[in-house]
Amino acid sequence: MRERVYLNDGWKFSGMYEDRMRFPDFDESGMEEVRLPHTCKELPFHYFDEELYQMVSGYRRKIFAPKNWQGKNVFLIFEGVAHESEVFVNGKKVCEHHCGYTGFSINIGDVLNYGAENFLTVKADSRENLNFPPFGFVIDYMTYDGIYRDVYVEVREQEYLEDIFVKPQAEIGQRIYTPLESEITVHMTEDGGLLRQWMRRKGETEYQLLGEGEVKHKKEILRFSNFQAELWDVEHPVLYEIRTELLRNGKILDAQVVTTGFRKAEFRRDGFYLNGRKLKIRGLNRHQSYPYVGYAMPASIQKMDADILKKELGVNAVRTSHYPQSHYFLNRCDELGLLVFTEIPGWQHIGDERWKEQAVANVRDMILQYRNHTSIILWGVRINESKDDDVFYERTNAAAHELDPTRPTGGVRACKRSSLLEDVYTYNDFIHDGKQPGCEKKSGVTSDMEKPYLISEYNGHMYPTKAYDCENKRTEHALRHANVLNAVAGQSDIAGCFGWCMADYNTHKDFGSGDRICYHGVLDMFRNPKTAAAVYASQQEERPVLEISSSMDIGEHPASNWENLYIFTNADSVRMYKNERFIHEYQREESHWHNLQHGPILMDDFIGNAFETEEHMPKGQADSLKKLLNAAAHYGVAHIPKRLYPAILKLFLGYRMNMAQVTDFYTRYVGDWGGASTRYRFEAIKNNKVVKTVIKEPMKQVRLQVQADHQQLKEEYSYDVAAVRIQAVDEHGNILNFYNEPICFEIEGEGVLIGPSVIALQGGMGGTYVKTKGLPGKILLKIKSAQTEPICVEFMVEIKENTKECSAETESV
Numbered sequence: 001m002r003e004r005v006y007l008n009d010g011w012k013f014s015g016m017y018e019d020r021m022r023f024p025d026f027d028e029s030g031m032e033e034v035r036l037p038h039t040c041k042e043l044p045f046h047y048f049d050e051e052l053y054q055m056v057s058g059y060r061r062k063i064f065a066p067k068n069w070q071g072k073n074v075f076l077i078f079e080g081v082a083h084e085s086e087v088f089v090n091g092k093k094v095c096e097h098h099c100g101y102t103g104f105s106i107n108i109g110d111v112l113n114y115g116a117e118n119f120l121t122v123k124a125d126s127r128e129n130l131n132f133p134p135f136g137f138v139i140d141y142m143t144y145d146g147i148y149r150d151v152y153v154e155v156r157e158q159e160y161l162e163d164i165f166v167k168p169q170a171e172i173g174q175r176i177y178t179p180l181e182s183e184i185t186v187h188m189t190e191d192g193g194l195l196r197q198w199m200r201r202k203g204e205t206e207y208q209l210l211g212e213g214e215v216k217h218k219k220e221i222l223r224f225s226n227f228q229a230e231l232w233d234v235e236h237p238v239l240y241e242i243r244t245e246l247l248r249n250g251k252i253l254d255a256q257v258v259t260t261g262f263r264k265a266e267f268r269r270d271g272f273y274l275n276g277r278k279l280k281i282r283g284l285n286r287h288q289s290y291p292y293v294g295y296a297m298p299a300s301i302q303k304m305d306a307d308i309l310k311k312e313l314g315v316n317a318v319r320t321s322h323y324p325q326s327h328y329f330l331n332r333c334d335e336l337g338l339l340v341f342t343e344i345p346g347w348q349h350i351g352d353e354r355w356k357e358q359a360v361a362n363v364r365d366m367i368l369q370y371r372n373h374t375s376i377i378l379w380g381v382r383i384n385e386s387k388d389d390d391v392f393y394e395r396t397n398a399a400a401h402e403l404d405p406t407r408p409t410g411g412v413r414a415c416k417r418s419s420l421l422e423d424v425y426t427y428n429d430f431i432h433d434g435k436q437p438g439c440e441k442k443s444g445v446t447s448d449m450e451k452p453y454l455i456s457e458y459n460g461h462m463y464p465t466k467a468y469d470c471e472n473k474r475t476e477h478a479l480r481h482a483n484v485l486n487a488v489a490g491q492s493d494i495a496g497c498f499g500w501c502m503a504d505y506n507t508h509k510d511f512g513s514g515d516r517i518c519y520h521g522v523l524d525m526f527r528n529p530k531t532a533a534a535v536y537a538s539q540q541e542e543r544p545v546l547e548i549s550s551s552m553d554i555g556e557h558p559a560s561n562w563e564n565l566y567i568f569t570n571a572d573s574v575r576m577y578k579n580e581r582f583i584h585e586y587q588r589e590e591s592h593w594h595n596l597q598h599g600p601i602l603m604d605d606f607i608g609n610a611f612e613t614e615e616h617m618p619k620g621q622a623d624s625l626k627k628l629l630n631a632a633a634h635y636g637v638a639h640i641p642k643r644l645y646p647a648i649l650k651l652f653l654g655y656r657m658n659m660a661q662v663t664d665f666y667t668r669y670v671g672d673w674g675g676a677s678t679r680y681r682f683e684a685i686k687n688n689k690v691v692k693t694v695i696k697e698p699m700k701q702v703r704l705q706v707q708a709d710h711q712q713l714k715e716e717y718s719y720d721v722a723a724v725r726i727q728a729v730d731e732h733g734n735i736l737n738f739y740n741e742p743i744c745f746e747i748e749g750e751g752v753l754i755g756p757s758v759i760a761l762q763g764g765m766g767g768t769y770v771k772t773k774g775l776p777g778k779i780l781l782k783i784k785s786a787q788t789e790p791i792c793v794e795f796m797v798e799i800k801e802n803t804k805e806c807s808a809e810t811e812s813v
């Protein structure tokens with residue numbers, strides 16, 4: 001039976017900017033002790049040179065190979081090393097790998113000394129002059145460095161299961177029916193093996209036997225039609241565990257469990273269908289990077305992003321732009337029912353033949369390594385936004401179809417009517433600039449109307465927006481996202497769209513705002529929400545959403561005109577009160593984004609029926625004055641629309657009002673100057689119940705609102721990290737978007753901080769990361785600022801034992 005031993009601890013590391021280290025025998029003195037996931041260089045939040053992380057680095061580690069491994073197959077597996085790696089065991093080079101985003105494994109059984117220590121050396125080159133994807137030209141994201149994913153050894157018997165692909169594509173007939181088909185590759189030294197398969201719903205204890213099949217070839221197909229599964233869906237992502245055993249003469253030689261779900265995912269000419277139901281894909285693009293450590297984050301932080309996408313942003317899909325991402329992230333997408341479009345590494349540039357050869361190898365590796373993730377519905381087999389190259393892309397498509405006949409291919413392009421060798425035309429539609437329509441029509445883009453069409457990016461660089469930008473800008477950013485979602489929802493033959501992008505990210509000098517950040521996210525780098533996040537969040541029905549685009553401070557707006565204030569909600573209606581006086585109940589149907597279930601709602605009434613009830617005006621006068629003042633609030637006094645001129649005349653001539661009176665009403669009812677503070681209260685109503693309340697009034701006190709993604713930290717295969725999001729809020733929990741003040745962190749106990757101990761909030765938001773040290777116990781994180789009460793967050797660290805690494809001492813016991 002197989003045994004897995006994680007090798008994430010106990011590494012020594014040294015990084016250099018030139019190729020001066022002589023591998024494998026470089027000087028070990030001065031090496032640093034590190035754990036994986038590891039980054040070669042901790043980086044500032046922004047304003048740094050990307051050359052900082054580009055280096056040749058050496059990693060060293062001892063592995064004790066117990067005697068009982070002898071004669072077996074000992075695979076050494078790297079899940080991700082950025083970017084070119086060479087691996088040496090006891091001084092002998094055992095492999096090299098030329099992709100920072102796919103895993104690789106090597107059987108080191110023949111080079112190990114058993115019952116003894118062995119020396120493992122890894123050379124990792126993160127310089128960007130390498131001749132394979134994504135390198136060769138500019139790239140709009142940082143590519144980082146280091147052994148940034150897990151490393152482990154898997155010891156298998158002489159005969160073992162090499163690979164299992166449990167096909168996720170279900171067939172739906174009269175009833176839900178899934179003939180279970182698996183493609184199993186075995187490594188046998190003799191004839192006469194048997195394969196047996198079992199299944200259970202994830203979470204159940206008992207397996208049910210599916211059946212058996214003889215091993216006649218290296219690759220066998222097992223097909224069982226006695227299998228009935230509940231379907232995996234975005235709402236009910238039911239997963240199963242399929243256990244495959246390899247036997248000879250009744251003895252189990254190897255066993256492996258594949259966790260998978262069954263669904264019928266289809267791109268048709270008129271859209272995407274999941275289990276026979278048409279589903280509009282509403283997704284975001286995700287980069288796998290974080291402040292300070294780039295790619296080097298463990299399982300929990302990878303999972304957190306999937307949770308944020310599904311539960312906070314309410315999207316049903318993610319594109320792993322522009323490379324295969326962590327299995328921890330994908331596992332969580334499987335569990336949550338988050339659809340995934342995943343693609344090979346690359347950005348616009350296509351290199352020479354050697355480079356292309358590697359890109360084809362990347363397609364193969366991506367599919368072989370990721371095809372058991374049920375959530376993946378589309379393979380991206382073109383270099384993102386590259387030009388047509390039929391000879392090259394025929395190869396990538398063929399590789400994908402050969403290795404996974406169950407899923408279609410796509411390939412992201414920036415050009416219209418390009419050569420379509422893929423199954424789905426996937427296009428970055430950046431037409432929307434605030435004025436142009438939200439999206440192009442399918443017929444204006446694709447080269448084949450018979451094939452499905454999907455929008456893989458929109459917005460992003462068209463309107464970079466910082467969390468501390470002025471309110472109007474943040475609102476416009478949000479509306480542009482709503483505009484595209486609305487336009488796509490109105491096109492029945494577009495399968496859906498992926499916005500650019502989930503979170504801000506560090507980037508190269510050629511992109512971004514000069515500080516090495518692309519402010520393209522609907523979240524900031526710490527995953528705090530910008531206004532645009534509310535557009536996505538309000539499209540889901542799971543939890544009530546009510547966000548107001550404004551702090552309701554008129555002075556934040558040019559010439560003190562309210563202009564466009566919006567309500568983002570998934571409620572049926574929103575009641576607005578001003579100083580506890582009811583003003584207006586905004587109905588969902590009032591949204592101008594008619595194709596969205598829950599479009600933004602324009603707030604265009606600040607007066608309600610106050611002129612009748614409080615000022616005792618006749619109805620005609622009250623109506624005219626209200627129209628005039630609401631229009632003045634929206635457009636500004638100098639820009640009252642002509643259609644209101646008759647009402648104005650009626651006020652001045654019919655009701656004998658003068659300018660001073662009108663101004664006085666404006667000041668009291670719209671400008672809210674003087675007197676007591678104005679308090680706005682908004683209530684979201686769903687099924688006649690108040691489901692959420694938002695109160696906006698001039699702040700009196702700043703408070704820090706701190707949210708740790710988890711506080712029970714667990715060391716299992718490596719260290720754990722908790723992401724701590726910090727927001728400066730007022731008494732009612734509203735983010736104070738211009739509170740860009742310093743925050744200090746103090747940490748005690750069994751944890752350390754990732755990043756600096758003093759940060760400045762940006763847009764009233766920020767964060768930090770708490771990392772475990774390998775010991776059980778408590779961690780206390782104190783968060784202070786000059787103006788707020790200190791906050792203390794407590795974490796507990798638990799050490800979970802997994803297969804222990806052997807040493808000479810433990811072996812002899």
Ligand code: GAL
Pocket residue numbers: 140321384385428457459460461462500520
């Ligand atoms: C696209 C590109 C993305 C990102 C985006 C910004 O062209 O594919 O990686 O750069 O633009 O909007």
